[in-house]
Amino acid sequence: xxxxxxxxxxxxxxxxxxxxxxxxxxxxxxxxxxxxxxxxxxxxxxxxxxxxxxxxxxxxxxxxxxxxxxxxxxxxxxxxxxxxxxxxxxxxxxxxxxxxxxxxxxxxxxxxxxxxxxxxxxxxxxxxxxxxxxxxxxxxxxxxxxxxxxxxxxxxxxxxxxxxxxxxxxxxxxxxxxxxxxxxxxxxxxxxxxxxxxxxxxxxxxxxxxxxxxxxxxxxxxxxxxxxxxxxxxxxxxxxxxxxxxxxxxxxxxxxxxxxxxxxxxxxxxxxxxxxxxxxxxxxxx
Amino acid sequence: xxxxxxxxxxxxxxxxxxxxxxxxxxxxxxxxxxxxxxxxxxxxxxxxxxxxxxxxxxxxxxxxxxxxxxxxxxxxxxxxxxxxxxxxxxxxxxxxxxxxxxxxxxxxxxxxxxxxxxxxxxxxxxxxxxxxxxxxxxxxxxxxxxxxxxxxxxxxxxxxxxxxxxxxxxxxxxxxxxxxxxxxxxxxxxxxxxxxxxxxxxxxxxxxxxxxxxxxxxxxxxxxxxxxxxxxxxxxxxxxxxxxxxxxxxxxxxxxxxxxxxxxxxxxxxxxxxxxxxxxxxxxxxxxx
Amino acid sequence: xxxxxxxxxxxxxxxxxxxxxxxxxxxxxxxxxxxxxxxxxxxxxxxxxxxxxxxxxxxxxxxxxxxxxxxxxxxxxxxxxxxxxxxxxxxxxxxxxxxxxxxxxxxxxxxxxxxxxxxxxxxxxxxxxxxxxxxxxxxxxxxxxxxxxxxxxxxxxxxxxxxxxxxxxxxxxxxxxxxxxxxxxxxxxxxxxxxxxxxxxxxxxxxxxxxxxxxxxxxxxxxxxxxxxxxxxxxxxxxxxxxxxxxxxxxxxxxxxxxxxxxxxxxxxxxxxxxxxxxxxxxxxxxxxxxxxxxxxxxxxxxxxxxxxxxxxxxxxxxxxxxxxxxxxxxxxxxxxxxxxxxxxxxxxxxxxxxxxxxxxxxxxxxxxxxxxxxxxxxxxxxxxxxxxxxxxxxxxxxxxxxxxxxxxxxxxxxxxxxxxxx
Numbered sequence: 001x002x003x004x005x006x007x008x009x010x011x012x013x014x015x016x017x018x019x020x021x022x023x024x025x026x027x028x029x030x031x032x033x034x035x036x037x038x039x040x041x042x043x044x045x046x047x048x049x050x051x052x053x054x055x056x057x058x059x060x061x062x063x064x065x066x067x068x069x070x071x072x073x074x075x076x077x078x079x080x081x082x083x084x085x086x087x088x089x090x091x092x093x094x095x096x097x098x099x100x101x102x103x104x105x106x107x108x109x110x111x112x113x114x115x116x117x118x119x120x121x122x123x124x125x126x127x128x129x130x131x132x133x134x135x136x137x138x139x140x141x142x143x144x145x146x147x148x149x150x151x152x153x154x155x156x157x158x159x160x161x162x163x164x165x166x167x168x169x170x171x172x173x174x175x176x177x178x179x180x181x182x183x184x185x186x187x188x189x190x191x192x193x194x195x196x197x198x199x200x201x202x203x204x205x206x207x208x209x210x211x212x213x214x215x216x217x218x219x220x221x222x223x224x225x226x227x228x229x230x231x232x233x234x235x236x237x238x239x240x241x242x243x244x245x246x247x248x249x250x251x252x253x254x255x256x257x258x259x260x261x262x263x264x265x266x267x268x269x270x271x272x273x274x275x276x277x278x279x280x281x282x283x284x285x286x
Numbered sequence: 287x288x289x290x291x292x293x294x295x296x297x298x299x300x301x302x303x304x305x306x307x308x309x310x311x312x313x314x315x316x317x318x319x320x321x322x323x324x325x326x327x328x329x330x331x332x333x334x335x336x337x338x339x340x341x342x343x344x345x346x347x348x349x350x351x352x353x354x355x356x357x358x359x360x361x362x363x364x365x366x367x368x369x370x371x372x373x374x375x376x377x378x379x380x381x382x383x384x385x386x387x388x389x390x391x392x393x394x395x396x397x398x399x400x401x402x403x404x405x406x407x408x409x410x411x412x413x414x415x416x417x418x419x420x421x422x423x424x425x426x427x428x429x430x431x432x433x434x435x436x437x438x439x440x441x442x443x444x445x446x447x448x449x450x451x452x453x454x455x456x457x458x459x460x461x462x463x464x465x466x467x468x469x470x471x472x473x474x475x476x477x478x479x480x481x482x483x484x485x486x487x488x489x490x491x492x493x494x495x496x497x498x499x500x501x502x503x504x505x506x507x508x509x510x511x512x513x514x515x516x517x518x519x520x521x522x523x524x525x526x527x528x529x530x531x532x533x534x535x536x537x538x539x540x541x542x543x544x545x546x547x548x549x550x551x552x553x554x555x556x557x558x559x560x561x562x563x564x565x566x567x568x569x570x571x572x573x574x575x
Numbered sequence: 576x577x578x579x580x581x582x583x584x585x586x587x588x589x590x591x592x593x594x595x596x597x598x599x600x601x602x603x604x605x606x607x608x609x610x611x612x613x614x615x616x617x618x619x620x621x622x623x624x625x626x627x628x629x630x631x632x633x634x635x636x637x638x639x640x641x642x643x644x645x646x647x648x649x650x651x652x653x654x655x656x657x658x659x660x661x662x663x664x665x666x667x668x669x670x671x672x673x674x675x676x677x678x679x680x681x682x683x684x685x686x687x688x689x690x691x692x693x694x695x696x697x698x699x700x701x702x703x704x705x706x707x708x709x710x711x712x713x714x715x716x717x718x719x720x721x722x723x724x725x726x727x728x729x730x731x732x733x734x735x736x737x738x739x740x741x742x743x744x745x746x747x748x749x750x751x752x753x754x755x756x757x758x759x760x761x762x763x764x765x766x767x768x769x770x771x772x773x774x775x776x777x778x779x780x781x782x783x784x785x786x787x788x789x790x791x792x793x794x795x796x797x798x799x800x801x802x803x804x805x806x807x808x809x810x811x812x813x814x815x816x817x818x819x820x821x822x823x824x825x826x827x828x829x830x831x832x833x834x835x836x837x838x839x840x841x842x843x844x845x846x847x848x849x850x851x852x853x854x855x856x857x858x859x860x861x862x863x864x865x866x867x868x869x870x871x872x873x874x875x876x877x878x879x880x881x882x883x884x885x886x887x888x889x890x891x892x893x894x895x896x897x898x899x900x901x902x903x904x905x906x907x908x909x910x911x912x913x914x915x916x917x918x919x920x921x922x923x924x925x926x927x928x929x930x931x932x933x934x935x936x937x938x939x940x941x942x943x944x945x946x947x948x949x950x951x952x953x954x955x956x957x958x959x960x961x962x963x964x965x966x967x968x969x970x971x972x973x974x975x976x977x978x979x980x981x982x983x984x985x986x987x988x989x990x991x992x993x994x995x996x997x998x
Contacts, residue, residue, distance in 0.1 A: 011375070014372055014375070014376075015376065017372070018369070018372055018373065018376060018382055021365070021369065021382075021386070022382050022385045022386070025385050025386050025388070025389070025450065025453075026385045026388070027417070028400045028401065028403075028404055028450070029388055029389070029392070029400065031400065031403055031404070031417060032392075032396065032399065032400045032403070035403065040856060040857065041856075041857050041858065041859065043415075044415070044829050044832055044857055045413065045415070045832070046413050046415060047413065047414060047415045047416070047417065047420050048403070048415075048417075049417065049420070096300045096301050096304060097301060099296075099297040099298070099300060099301065100297055100298050100300070100301035100302075102297055103294040103297035103298050104298070107289050107293065107294040107297070108289075108294075109289075109291065109294035109295065109298075110291075112294075115298065115302065117561050117564065118305075118310075119301065119305060120503075120561065120564060121554070121557060121558075121561050122305055122309045122310070122313075123504070123507045123557075124507050124510060124511065124553055124554055124556075124557040125309045125312070125313050125550070125554065126511055126513075126530060126533060126550050126553065128533065128534055128537055128538070128546075129312060129313070129316045129533075129537070129546070129547065129550045130308060130309065130312035130313075131645045131649075132645055132648045132649050133311065133312045133315045133649075134307075134308060134312060135645060135646065135649035135651060136648075136649040136650060136651075137307075138649075138651075139649060139650055139651045144649075144651055152304070152307075152308070153308060155304055155308075156304045156305065156307065156308025156309060157308060157309075159301060159304055159305055159308075159309075160305070160309070161504065163301060164500060164503075164504070165459065165500065165504075168496055168497055168500045171496075172466070172496060172497075188289055188293055192297075202462050202465075202466075203462065206458050206459055206462050209458070210390070210455065210458075213390055213391055217391075217393040217394070219393075219395075219638070220638070220641070223634075223636055223638060223642050224642060224645050224646070227603075227634055228605075228634035228635065228636055229603075229632045229633065229634055233634075236393060237636070239393075239395070240395065240609070240636065240637065240638075241609040241610070241613060241635050241636060241637075242609065242610055243609055243610050243637070244609060244610035244611055244612055244852070245607045245608055245609055245610070245612055245637055246828065246849055246852075246853075247758070247759070247826070247828055248610055248611065248828065248852055248853060248856060249610050249611070249856065250399070253395055253396060253399050254396075254399060256396070257392055257393060257395070257396030257399065257400075260393060260396075261388075261391045261392055261393075261396070264390075264391040265384070265388070265391050268384065268387055268391065269380075269384065272380050272383070272384075325670075342987075398759075406824070407820065407821070407824040407825075408817070408821070408825070409816065409817030409818065409820070409821045410817075412817075412836075412840060431820045431823065431824045433824065434820070434823050434824060434977060517760055518759060518760065519759075520762070521759065521760040521761070521762060522970075523762055523763070523969075523970055523973050524973065524974075524977065534641075535966065537641075537644075538640055538641035538644050538645070539640055539641075539961050539962075539965055539966070540960070540961045540962040540966060540995070541644060541666070541961065542962070
C-alpha cells in the first residue's frame with residue numbers, strides 16, 4: 001500500500017479533470033443564481049460576474065425577483081397541485097413497468113420478443129402527436145381537467161423508458177436466485193415481491209428521480225389535459241405565466257428556475273444514499 | 287423460469303393496455319393522417335412524405351439531426367461513463383454528481399435563459415453581458431455572435447447545451463451499474479498487475495456493456511426527438527432546424543396535420559435499425575446467463 | 576414497506592385537496608396574456624364577476640396557439656378565447672367552430688361603438704365572430720428628446736428628412752438606428768413590421784392587401800423595394816448600432832436601451848406602442864413624453880401619406896352558453912376596455928372609451944394618431960397563413976439581414992407561400 005498522499009499525487013490528473021468538468025458544469029448555473037438576485041436594469045447592461053468584483057456591496061443585490069415569484073404564483077396551492085400531479089404520475093409507471101420488465105426478463109411467453117421491441121420502439125413516439133386523439137377520448141370519458149387523467153397520461157408517456165431501464169436492471173440479476181427460489185416452491189409473484197423488488201431499489205431510485213423531474217418540469221401535457229386555471233395549475237404553468245406576452249419581466253424566470261428546482265434537488269440528494277456501492281455486493285454480476 | 291402460460295400476461299397486460307391507449311393507438315392514428323392533407327380531409331397519398339424529402343428546410347433538419355447524433359451521443363455516454371468510474375474513487379463523489387446532475391432539474395425554460403446569457407452578443411465597444419464574449423473581449427479578440435454563425439458553430443453551441451443537460455442522466459444510470467460490479471474482480475486484476483486503463487477496457491466495459499447500450503440507445507432516441515433546446519434558443523433559424531421542431535411547427539403553428547404526422551412516422555422509421563440492434567443484444571444477453 | 580404505506584397515505588391526502596373543484600356559473604377564458612397583462616385582465620373582469628355572479632376561469636399561456644389548436648381539434652375548446660391572429664380566426668370560422676356574435680349582440684350598439692374597420696376585421700363571410708378589446712400602433716419611431724435637443728436634431732416629417740438626419744448623425748460620429756430582431760422562437764417579427772410599414776408608404780393600400788392575400792408574388796418589384804429600403808438600414812454597419820450581427824442577436828426588448836445610454840449609442844428606434852413597458856422596466860426613472868417620446872414613421876412617397884399599421888387583441892366564442900354571452904357583451908363595452916387599456920397603456924378600439932383613462936400623454940397621442948389615420952392596416956404577417964406570416968417571413972428577414980441575397984430570400988418565401996396559400 002502506498003501512503004495516501006502519494007496516491008493522491010498520482011491521481012492528480014484525474015482530480016483535475018473531475019474538478020474542471022465540475023466547474024464547467026456549474027458555471028452557467030452560478031451565473032443564473034447571481035442574475036436572479038440582480039435588478040433587471042442591471043442585468044441588461046452588465047455581466048453577472050461584475051458583481052464578484054465587489055461581492056460584499058450588498059446594494060447590487062435584490063430579493064425582488066424572488067418576492068414577486070413567490071407572491072404571484074400562489075406558492076402553497078401551486079406546490080400542492082404539482083405534488084398531486086407528480087407523485088402518482090411517478091409511482092404509477094414504475095409499478096406497471098416493474099411487473100412488465102420482470103415478465104420480459106424472466107418468463108417465457110408467446111410474443112415476448114415482439115412486445116419488448118414494440119414497447120421500446122414506442123420511446124420514439126413524439127408525445128405531441130398523441131395529444132389530440134387522447135384528449136378527444138378524455139373528453140368522452142370526462143377525464144380532461146382531472147388529475148386522474150394526467151396521472152394516466154404521464155404514466156403512459158413515461159412507460160417505455162421506465163420499462164427499458166427496469167428490464168436492463170432486472171435481467172441482470174443473477175439467475176441462481178430464481179432457480180433456488182423456484183426449487184423452494186416460491187410462486188413468481190412471491191419472487192417478484194420479496195426478491196426482485198428489494199434488489200431493484202437502486203434502479204427504482206434512479207428511475208424515480210428522472211420520472212419525477214420530467215413530470216415536475218412538464219408544461220405541455222399539464223396545459224393540454226389539465227388546463228391552466230389556478231385551482232389545478234402546476235408550478236410550470238404558473239411560472240411560464242409570470243412573463244409578459246412579449247417577454248416583459250423575463251428576469252423573473254431566473255428566480256423561478258431556482259424556486260422550482262428546490263424539490264427535485266432535495267429528492268435527488270435524499271435518494272443518493274441508494275446509489276452507494278455494496279447493496280448488491282456479491283449478488284449481481286454487473 | 288417456468289410458469290403457466292397465462293401467468294406472464296398478468297404482468298404484461300397493465301403495461302400493454304396503457305401503451306396501447308397512450309402511444310400505439312395515437313401512432314396508428316398518426317400513420318393514417320400522414321396520408322391526408324393539412325386538415326385530414328382529402329387523401330394525398332405519399333405527397334407529405336415526398337415533401338419531407340424535397341423541402342430544403344426538412345433536408346437541413348435531417349443533416350442537423352445527424353450532427354446531433356454524431357456529437358451528442360458519444361459525448362454524453364462517454365463522459366458519463368468516465369465520470370462514473372472516476373467518481374467512484376474520490377471522496378467528494380456526491381458533490382460532483384449533484385453538480386453534473388443539476389441541469390436535469392432545471393426546466394428547459396430556465397436552461398434557455400442560462401445559455402442565452404452564455405452566448406449573448408453585444409457589439410464591440412459596449413459591455414458584453416455573455417460570459418464567452420466577455421472573455422474574448424478581455425483577451426482582446428472580437429466578440430462572436432455564437433448563435434448565428436452557421437452552419438457549424440451555432441449547431442455545436444446548441445449541442446453543447448444538450449450535453450450539459452443530459453450528461454447527468456447518463457452519469458447517474460451508469461454509476462448505478464458500475465457500483466454493481468463486484469470489487470473483488472477489480473482488486474484481483476490489480477493484484478495481477480493490470481493497469482487502470484486495461485482494467486477499464488477489459489473488465490469494466492464488458493461488464494457494463496448492457497447498460498451502456500441502453501443509455502446509448504436512449505440518448506440516440508433523445509436526439510431524434512430533440513426539440514426544446516432548439517425551440518427556445520433559435521427556433522430553427524440560421525440553419526439550426528431539427529426534425530422534431532419542424533414537426534412541432536407544422537402541427538401547432540402551421541396546422542398542417544398531414545405533414546406533422548409524416549415527420550413523426552419518419553422518426554419512427556429511423557428507429558427501426560436501432561431496434562434490430564437491440565434484438566441482437568436481447569438474444570446475446572440471454573445466451574450468456 | 577412502511578415507507579410505501581406512508582406514500583400511499585400522503586397521496587390520498589393530496590387527493591382530498593385536489594378534487595375540490597367548485598362548480599357553478601362560470602365561463603372559461605383562454606388568452607396569451609401573462610404577467611402584467613394577466614393581472615390587468617383579472618382587474619377588468621372583477622366588476623363583471625361582482626355584478627353577474629359568473630366566475631371567470633382564466634388561463635393565460637404564451638403557448639396559446641398549440642393549446643388552442645389541440646383543444647379545439649379534440650372538441651374541448653374554452654368558452655371564450657383570444658385568437659392568435661385574424662388569419663387563425665378565419666380558419667376557425669371556416670371550420671364552423673366559432674359562434675356568430677350577431678345572434679345575441681346588439682348590432683346597432685356595436686356599430687356605434689366600433690368603426691367599420693374593426694368590425695370588418697372581426698368578421699368572416701359577413702358574419703361577426705370576434706370582438707377587439709385593444710390595439711397597438713406600430714408606425715412609431717421612438718427617440719430620446721433630450722439627446723435630440725443636445726445634438727440639435729429636429730423631428731423629421733418626411734422620409735427624405737429622416738435619411739438626411741440619419742446621414743447627419745453619421746457625419747457627427749453617431750449611429751442613427753437601434754434595431755433588435757431577436758425574440759426567441761418568434762425571432763424576426765420586428766423586421767416584418769418594418770417591411771409592412773414601408774410597403775404602406777411606397778404603394779397604395781390595395782397593393783398591400785394584394786400582397787397579404789398573395790395576389791402579387793413575393794418577387795414583385797414593390798416587395799423588393801420595401802426589403803431594400805429596410806436592408807439599406809439594417810444591413811449597414813453605419814446606420815444601425817452594432818451592424819447586422821447586433822440586429823440579429825439583440826433581443827428586441829433590449830434594443831431601445833441604446834437610446835438612453837450616456838452618450839447615446841443610437842438615436843432612433845422603430846417599434847410599436849408596447850415597447851414603452853420595456854423602456855420603463857429597464858429605466859424606471861425615465862418619464863414618458865419627457866425622457867422618451869415618439870414621432871410617426873414618416874411618409875416615403877408623398878401620395879400615400881402617413882398610414883397607421885397596427886395589431887390588436889381579439890376574442891372569439893366557441894361555446895354558446897349564457898355566461899359566455901354575458902362575458903362577450905361585457906368586454907365589448909367601454910367600461911371594460913377603460914379598465915384594460917388604462918392598466919396597460921394599450922389603445923382602445925371602442926370609440927366610446929374616454930381618452931382620459933390613458934396613463935399618459937404619449938398614449939393619448941398614439942390613440943389620436945390611430946383614430947385620425949386616413950389608412951389603417953392590420954399587421955400583414957398576422958393575416959398571412961402561419962407557414963408564411965409566422966414562418967418563412969420571419970426566417971426570411973433574418974436570412975436577409977445576415978447577408979443572403981434578396982433574390983434568394985424572396986424566392987424561398989415565395990415557394991412556401993405558393994404551398995401555404997393553396998391549402
